[in-house]
Each structure stands twice: as structure tokens, then as C-alpha cells.
Amino acid sequence: MTFFNSRWCDVPEGVEEFNPATLAPGFRAGAVHCGLKGSGETDVGLLTCDSEGVSSAVLLTRNAAAAAPVRVCRDHCDLGSIRAVAVNSGNANAATGEQGIRDALAMRDAAAEVLGIPDEAVAVAETGVIGVPLATEAVVAGVKSAAKVLSADGGEDFCRAIMTTDQGPKQVTLEVGGVTVSAQAKGAGMIEPGFATMLCFVQTDAQIDDPDSELRRAVARSFERITVDGQMSTNDTVVLQATGSSGRAMPEGVLDAVLLQLALEVVADGEGAERAGRIQVNGAADQGEAERVARAIANSPLVKTALTGRDANWGRIAQAAGMALAGEEWNEPGPHSIDFAELGDATAEAEIAIALGRGYASAHVFFSDLTHEYIRINAEYTT
Amino acid sequence: MTFFNSRWCDVPEGVEEFNPATLAPGFRAGAVHCGLKGSGETDVGLLTCDSEGVSSAVLLTRNAAAAAPVRVCRDHCDLGSIRAVAVNSGNANAATGEQGIRDALAMRDAAAEVLGIPDEAVAVAETGVIGVPLATEAVVAGVKSAAKVLSADGGEDFCRAIMTTDQGPKQVTLEVGGVTVSAQAKGAGMIEPGFATMLCFVQTDAQIDDPDSELRRAVARSFERITVDGQMSTNDTVVLQATGSSGRAMPEGVLDAVLLQLALEVVADGEGAERAGRIQVNGAADQGEAERVARAIANSPLVKTALTGRDANWGRIAQAAGMALAGEEWNEPGPHSIDFAELGDATAEAEIAIALGRGYASAHVFFSDLTHEYIRINAEYTT
Numbered sequence: 001m002t003f004f005n006s007r008w009c010d011v012p013e014g015v016e017e018f019n020p021a022t023l024a025p026g027f028r029a030g031a032v033h034c035g036l037k038g039s040g041e042t043d044v045g046l047l048t049c050d051s052e053g054v055s056s057a058v059l060l061t062r063n064a065a066a067a068a069p070v071r072v073c074r075d076h077c078d079l080g081s082i083r084a085v086a087v088n089s090g091n092a093n094a095a096t097g098e099q100g101i102r103d104a105l106a107m108r109d110a111a112a113e114v115l116g117i118p119d120e121a122v123a124v125a126e127t128g129v130i131g132v133p134l135a136t137e138a139v140v141a142g143v144k145s146a147a148k149v150l151s152a153d154g155g156e157d158f159c160r161a162i163m164t165t166d167q168g169p170k171q172v173t174l175e176v177g178g179v180t181v182s183a184q185a186k187g188a189g190m191i192e193p194g195f196a197t198m199l200c201f202v203q204t205d206a207q208i209d210d211p212d213s214e215l216r217r218a219v220a221r222s223f224e225r226i227t228v229d230g231q232m233s234t235n236d237t238v239v240l241q242a243t244g245s246s247g248r249a250m251p252e253g254v255l256d257a258v259l260l261q262l263a264l265e266v267v268a269d270g271e272g273a274e275r276a277g278r279i280q281v282n283g284a285a286d287q288g289e290a291e292r293v294a295r296a297i298a299n300s301p302l303v304k305t306a307l308t309g310r311d312a313n314w315g316r317i318a319q320a321a322g323m324a325l326a327g328e329e330w331n332e333p334g335p336h337s338i339d340f341a342e343l344g345d346a347t348a349e350a351e352i353a354i355a356l357g358r359g360y361a362s363a364h365v366f367f368s369d370l371t372h373e374y375i376r377i378n379a380e381y382t383t
Numbered sequence: 384m385t386f387f388n389s390r391w392c393d394v395p396e397g398v399e400e401f402n403p404a405t406l407a408p409g410f411r412a413g414a415v416h417c418g419l420k421g422s423g424e425t426d427v428g429l430l431t432c433d434s435e436g437v438s439s440a441v442l443l444t445r446n447a448a449a450a451a452p453v454r455v456c457r458d459h460c461d462l463g464s465i466r467a468v469a470v471n472s473g474n475a476n477a478a479t480g481e482q483g484i485r486d487a488l489a490m491r492d493a494a495a496e497v498l499g500i501p502d503e504a505v506a507v508a509e510t511g512v513i514g515v516p517l518a519t520e521a522v523v524a525g526v527k528s529a530a531k532v533l534s535a536d537g538g539e540d541f542c543r544a545i546m547t548t549d550q551g552p553k554q555v556t557l558e559v560g561g562v563t564v565s566a567q568a569k570g571a572g573m574i575e576p577g578f579a580t581m582l583c584f585v586q587t588d589a590q591i592d593d594p595d596s597e598l599r600r601a602v603a604r605s606f607e608r609i610t611v612d613g614q615m616s617t618n619d620t621v622v623l624q625a626t627g628s629s630g631r632a633m634p635e636g637v638l639d640a641v642l643l644q645l646a647l648e649v650v651a652d653g654e655g656a657e658r659a660g661r662i663q664v665n666g667a668a669d670q671g672e673a674e675r676v677a678r679a680i681a682n683s684p685l686v687k688t689a690l691t692g693r694d695a696n697w698g699r700i701a702q703a704a705g706m707a708l709a710g711e712e713w714n715e716p717g718p719h720s721i722d723f724a725e726l727g728d729a730t731a732e733a734e735i736a737i738a739l740g741r742g743y744a745s746a747h748v749f750f751s752d753l754t755h756e757y758i759r760i761n762a763e764y765t766t
Contacts, residue, residue, distance in 0.1 A: 064713035065705025095701045130698035229684045232706040301612045305761035315513035318478045322448025323615040330447035378688035
């Protein structure tokens with residue numbers, strides 16, 4: 001068992017792990033290098049489901065400057081019946097205007113054509129530099145080439161084709177309760193300075209009656225609970241595809257656990273990250289307040305650098321919470337209401353908690369620290 | 384003319400600068416070392432107005448974890464008739480509970496006693512490490528000693544007594560239109576990791592009929608328009624005192640200019656800062672949206688590191704704006720709507736602008752960049 005390695009993720013009972021290259025039954029994937037990445041690494045991937053009866057759900061960034069592939073998914077795809085996904089890394093195709101939309105559509109249509117499925121059954125996802133026109137001919141050619149190398153063991157190839165500055169692939173294939181789940185994710189790196197993007201693709205032969213609400217719930221407990229630098233990407237995309245061919249339902253908690261572990265890997269692999277933290281806010285007046293306080297603490301550069309410096313500095317937690325509660329009456333916080341010891345510990349995953357004493361709502365957020373390497377990655381590179 | 388050195392600050396007409404040690408007529412100040420700073424530098428200051436008829440205004444942080452001196456000012460002082468200010472640096476007396484309130488009151492009462500004025504005519508301000516009980520005996524003794532060295536030329540001594548990791552004193556004395564204005568500020572440093580705090584004190588012999596609204600307006604255009612790390616302090620305090628002895632009104636724009644230049648010095652001297660930026664947001668749907676977008680851009684670590692790296696990365700500006708507009712309909716931004724060239728320039732003060740095309744509201748924010756030195760200051764020190 002090597003996938004579930006975080007203290008914050010409960011391992012579902014009876015899980016058996018497999019080689020993550022092996023996709024869930026009915027899925028095939030492939031990847032090639034089309035030229036977007038100067039390094040020669042794979043940069044175009046294609047993933048498809050052989051079964052027509054696949055049901056799916058797709059969640060997309062809410063950033064108002066959403067990238068072209070996000071807009072294409074939102075406006076031009078049948079998100080409940082996604083058969084295939086075409087991806088590239090190296091160019092986010094974001095802030096590229098009408099031409100960007102045409103390019104993302106061309107990528108989608110090329111995948112649909114080569115796979116012989118309807119255009120609207122293909123989702124597109126891209127990550128990399130922004131504001132640069134997509135080398136569409138190369139990408140379209142790449143999609144066609146990727147179609148020639150589709151394989152049931154193509155999971156890892158597909159996962160590597162979405163990597164940017166990720167330290168390694170974030171992936172899993174597991175069996176539990178008679179169903180198989182495979183998943184690939186990337187984040188929070190970049191091939192060129194742009195901004196962190198997270199992409200995640202999940203395939204299963206489980207029967208999922210309402211994939212949209214299942215995915216929303218699992219994402220709310222995983223990718224929506226993490227922050228690296230507080231910056232919402234223009235390209236975030238999560239795709240869930242379920243064939244139902246196993247005839248079994250997904251055991252409870254499995255999708256949540258898979259997505260949570262992947263999300264925690266994104267935090268651990270955040271740009272320059274050395275340590276991860278989990279801030280638990282209790283005793284908030286309401287849910288919105290709990291969220292606000294948790295995110296203010298998780299995104300505070302002073303709390304992040306305290307985590308880096310192993311400085312059990314509870315005052316920075318009190319200050320960030322007080323900022324989130326600005327203008328409200330609040331009893332002076334003190335060390336008694338803040339559990340901050342692990343901030344100063346050597347543990348790679350530090351637990352921090354604050355009791356606000358204002359009510360009964362609570363929230364938690366996972367976050368990465370802020371290091372010299374983050375500055376180096378983001379300041380010392382010039383486009 | 385050395386004070387007004389920012390391109391963003393208009394110099395009021397007819398201004399003459401003096402030695403900033405010399406306070407406005409009717410004010411005296413002094414400072415001593417009481418032991419809070421290990422370096423032996425001055426850490427307690429006292430500033431007083433000899434005239435009974437002084438009118439004043441005091442603005443305080445809205446942080447819900449406000450420090451004891453802030454609570455004492457708010458709850459126990461007559462903010463419209465402040466004669467004197469007692470300050471210390473080295474201990475913020477924040478998150479120190481009921482004992483902190485007693486300590487801040489003791490400091491205030493000692494100043495009132497030695498000056499022979501009512502307790503409620505003395506404001507207190509503190510800055511430094513938080514969560515550590517104040518060495519009250521030492522501070523009270525310091526206040527009494529400072530009273531013995533009060534001088535009309537004590538402005539610089541007072542200003543140095545509020546410095547923490549400031550690179551130098553932020554101060555001015557000027558004459559314009561028959562009135563004299565002196566001011567001292569500090570920020571955004573710290574004596575020990577805690578968080579940045581800004582303090583500012585302004586003295587004048589001008590006649591100011593409504594000092595509270597005058598100060599609010601000037602602060603709204605200066606200290607409320609800056610960000611170093613997006614962290615609202617527990618201790619921010621601005622005090623304006625006006626004797627009216629010149630018999631003249633403050634010429635229009637002078638208070639604004641003095642506070643803006645001081646605020647810009649805080650940005651330029653922000654922890655680790657190498658460059659400052661000014662983001663101008665135009666075409667927002669309403670004022671709240673303009674503010675939200677401007678602050679999202681100014682506080683984005685990706686925009687800040689782009690400023691550090693002289694990377695004219697307009698995509699990071701589009702992404703941050705899109706995050707602030709999350710969930711809204713927005714036409715794809717492009718380089719045509721973003722004026723970002725100076726982001727890549729060598730200029731110490733870079734102008735950046737974005738046209739949202741959504742309406743007619745606008746806002747601007749001044750911000751510092753994010754450098755290795757910020758990480759070093761905040762991560763490599765352990766309390």
C-alpha cells in the first residue's frame with residue numbers, strides 16, 4: 001500500500017492497490033510528445049472509454065478568466081456523457097480569446113473524429129503557460145498520434161502527459177468491493193510561469209447513479225479544501241467517468257478517499273513546498289465564518305513561513321483569524337484556544353487548530369508552506 | 384526636498400521642508416531605552432502637546448484580535464481630545480488577555496501622571512512581538528524617563544522609538560500656507576516574528592474643525608490603499624493632533640500628501656521589498672468589485688513575484704482578476720485590456736492597469752513585491 005500515505009486520509013477498508021498504469025476496465029489511454037514541452041517529454045494525452053453507456057461528471061474552475069478548454073467543456077460538451085478526454089500540458093490556452101476557443105474545439109473535434117464518437121462526448125483540458133496561442137496543428141497531430149497508442153495500461157503515460165513541474169505522477173489504481181477505480185492528477189506546478197492548475201481524471205467500472213452529485217461531494221471534501229498559494233486557476237478541471245460494467249456500486253468513502261489523497265499530494269507537491277499543514281477551525285458562528293477564518297490562516301504568508309521555519313508562532317494564527325473576523329466582537333484569543341504545537345514540529349504534516357468560541361460551526365483547510373523555492377520558481381524565471 | 388520622493392505622491396504647492404526632528408509648534412517628544420529591545424535602541428517614546436485646546440482623531444485596526452493598546456484607546460480614551468501618546472516597540476501587547484489591558488492602562492496612566500493631564504487624554508500604541516506579557520514595570524519607568532527628555536526637537540527620537548525592522552525613520556516636518564505639520568510613522572517590520580504593524584502620528588498647529596473626518600479621508604487615500612503581505616495587523620494606529628495655534632486652516636491636500644508619502648514609504652520598506660507596484664483597476668461594475676479585483680492582484684504571490692522577477696506576466700494579472708470575479712460572466716481578458724509593461728521594467732515603482740470592461744468604477748492599491756528576504760525574515764527566525 002503506497003498510495004494512501006497521508007495521516008489525513010482514511011484508507012477505505014478492503015482496498016487492494018494495483019499498478020497505476022493499468023486503467024479501470026473499459027478505459028484506454030495513450031500519450032505522445034507533440035512539441036509543446038521543450039524537454040521532449042509527453043505533452044498530449046488521450047483517454048477514452050470503450051463503452052457507450054458511460055456516465056460522467058465534470059467540474060470546472062469558477063475563475064471568471066476561465067481558459068478556452070474550460071469554456072469549451074462548459075458550453076459545447078455533454079458533461080453527463082463524456083466518453084473521452086483530450087489533454088495537453090505546456091500551454092494552458094488561457095486568455096487566448098476567440099482563437100483559443102477555436103483551438104480547443106479543434107483539439108476536441110480531432111479526438112472525436114479519430115475515436116469515431118460525437119464531438120460533444122469529448123472533454124478537453126489544458127495546463128501550462130497562459131496568454132500564448134496554442135500550437136494547434138501540433139496538438140491536433142498529437143491527439144491523432146496518441147489515438148494510435150491507446151492502451152489499457154496507458155494510465156501512467158496519460159498522467160505524465162499532464163505533468164508540468166510536478167515532482168512525479170499523482171495516480172492510483174485500486175480494487176475494492178468488486179469495483180476498480182483508476183485516477184490521475186496533476187498540480188500545483190507549471191511548465192512556465194503562469195499559475196498552478198490542478199487537473200484530475202477518475203475512471204471506474206462502478207455503477208454511479210448520480211455522478212455529478214457524487215463528484216461534487218468528493219471534490220468539496222478534497223480539492224476544495226486545499227490551498228498552495230490561494231490562487232484559483234483558470235484551468236482547474238475534474239472529470240469522473242463510470243461505466244457501471246462491474247454491476248456494483250462504488251463502496252462508500254472510496255471516491256472521497258481517492259480524491260483526498262490526490263489533493264493532499266498536490267499540497268505536498270505545491271511549488272517549493274517542504275511541509276503541509278491542516279488548520280481546523282472550531283467554534284465559529286456559522287459555516288461561512290469557519291471557512292473564512294480557515295482560509296485566512298491557510299493563506300497567510302506569515303503562518304506559511306512559520307510552518308517552513310518550524311516556528312510554533314500562535315500569534316500569527318490569532319492575527320489571521322482576527323483579520324478574517326475584522327469588525328466583529330471577539331474575545332481575545334490566547335494560546336489556550338489555539339493548538340499550535342505541531343507548527344514547530346518536524347512532522348511533514350502538521351495539525352493546527354483554533355477554537356473561536358463563537359458558535360458551533362467548523363471547517364478545515366490543508367495548505368502548503370511558503371519557501372525560498374516558491375520565490376525562486378515564481379520570481380527568477382522571466383517569460 | 385527629500386520627503387516627497389514617490390512618483391505617486393503630488394507635492395503640495397509652496398511646501399517647505401524642515402529638519403524632521405523639529406515638531407510642529409506646541410509639541411514635544413522624547414524617547415528612551417527601557418529594555419524591550421535587546422539591541423539597546425530606544426523602545427519607549429512619549430509625545431505631548433502643551434496646549435489644552437488640542438483636537439484630535441485616532442484611527443485603529445479593525446482586526447478582531449486587536450491588541451490591548453488598541454482596546455484601551457477604543458474603550459478608555461477620549462479620542463477627540465488626545466494630548467499625549469505613549470508608545471513602545473519590542474512588544475505589541477497583543478493576545479495578552481486581561482493582563483494586557485491592565486498593562487496598557489498602566490502605561491497610559493503613568494504618562495498621564497507624569498505629564499499632569501487626565502488619563503483619558505493619553506493614547507497608547509505598541510508594536511513588536513505578540514502573545515508575550517509586557518514588561519510593564521520597565522515600560523512605566525521608561526515613560527517616566529522619557530518625560531524628562533521631552534523636547535521640541537524630539538521628533539526623530541520619538542520616530543526611532545517606534546521602529547522595529549524599519550530600515551530607517553519615516554518622518555517629516557514641513558511648513559505650508561502658514562501652518563506646520565510634523566509626522567512620524569513606522570512599518571512594516573517587526574522586532575521578532577509577529578506581523579507587520581503600521582503606526583503613524585501627525586502633529587500640526589493648523590486649525591482642523593473635524594479632525595476625525597479629515598483623518599478618515601486622508602487614511603482612506605493612503606494607509607488603506609497599501610498592502611505588503613495582505614495581513615491586517617492587531618496594532619495599527621494613526622493619531623492626528625491639531626492645536627489650531629497658527630490660526631490657519633490646513634491647506635487642501637497637505638494631510639493627504641503627507642500620509643500618502645508615509646504610506647508609500649511603508650510599502651517601499653515592506654519586509655524584504657525590492658520594488659513597489661501600483662495596480663489601477665478601471666471599468667469595474669461597482670466600487671466593491673473594483674476594490675476586490677485590485678486587492679486580489681496586489682496580494683497575489685504570483686503577481687508579487689513577477690514584480691520581483693521583472694516579468695511582464697500579464698496572465699498572472701488576468702488570473703487574479705478572474706479569481707476575484709469568480710462565478711461572474713466576464714469577457715476573456717487579453718493584453719489589450721492590461722497595461723503591464725512596467726511590471727518588467729527596472730523602475731522601482733511600477734504602474735500596472737487593467738480595464739475590466741464591466742462598468743465605470745475604479746480603484747487602485749499600492750503593493751510591495753515578494754522576495755527571498757521576506758521568506759528569510761519570516762521563516763528563518765524561530766521564537
